Amino acid sequence: MWTWFHRLGSPKWFYEISGRWLPWLTAAMLLFLAVGVVWALLFVPQDYQQGLTNRIMYVHVPVASISLAFFPMMAVAGTVSLVWKMKLADMVVKVAAPLGAWFTALALASGSIWGIDTWGTWWVWDGRLTSLLLQFFLLIGMISLRSALEDGDAAAKACALFSIVGSINVVVIKYSVDWWNTLHQPATNFTADPSQPNGPEIWVPLLLMVIAVYLFFIISVILSTRNEILYRERRAQWVEELVSQS
Amino acid sequence: MIQFSSFQEFIEMGGYAFNVWSVYALFTVFLVANLLLPMRRRKQLLRELKRRRIAAEQMQKNTEESARLERAASSLGEST
16 A cells, blocks of 8 residues: 555656556547537537527536536645645646636636527626636636745645635535526436436437546646656656657 | 538527537637647657756766866976
């Protein structure tokens, strides 16, 4: 258990293993994405109220739900970096913030565009929308916090604490639709019954898209973490060898 | 079953062409950007590290060379 934990904390080990995973992850993502997008755009029946705008759901829902994974992930990595001073964990906290901002921005933008015709407005100060906007600003705040602190250890500590505290907002986002019943709809309960309007022909392509975007999330975190490893470990023997071979 | 009877109809998206296609366009930009940017950064990083390495090696050589010259000069001074 402990040898495993120490190996996982080793940037060199992570760099090597992730390099072996990347092609498979990318292939799987492209497969899910291709089937998901074609299915969503061409085959999903139109919604009896929203018409064909229901195609937006297949982008909005996966991106928005996975944008909620960033703060918990950073909080776990941040705790590991605080308690065990693991360098790799802090690298993950660092690279996750800008990626999370991308995810959150796309969730907000796609939701707005969806709202123009289905709600008749692109923005309201509804609980879900406001708390997601707050998440965007928290992530921007975290990026600025890191760039403001020159000392790497101080930045690691501050960002770890920030991500732990900031995770509270994820709970708010998640339950916002139940606490403040304003405009954003609550979570849908999908059924396996094909005769229902929320049956498999709606949610199977959604599931494919969720898996595709999840894989994309993992791939993008890995890619940025590998860059961060190369930079921070640039004086290590193995990086020097890798650089001279490049 | 395909929900559209013609390509034209598919593009029109039942009157929601702007909404649907702009969301899918943003999604494409998002996917491509978040793969290409780290890949470009990796190339820059490797190039930069390589450049620094060569510079450091050059500096090392220069110091050795000047130390050698200095030794030679001082031994020359001693002999005269």
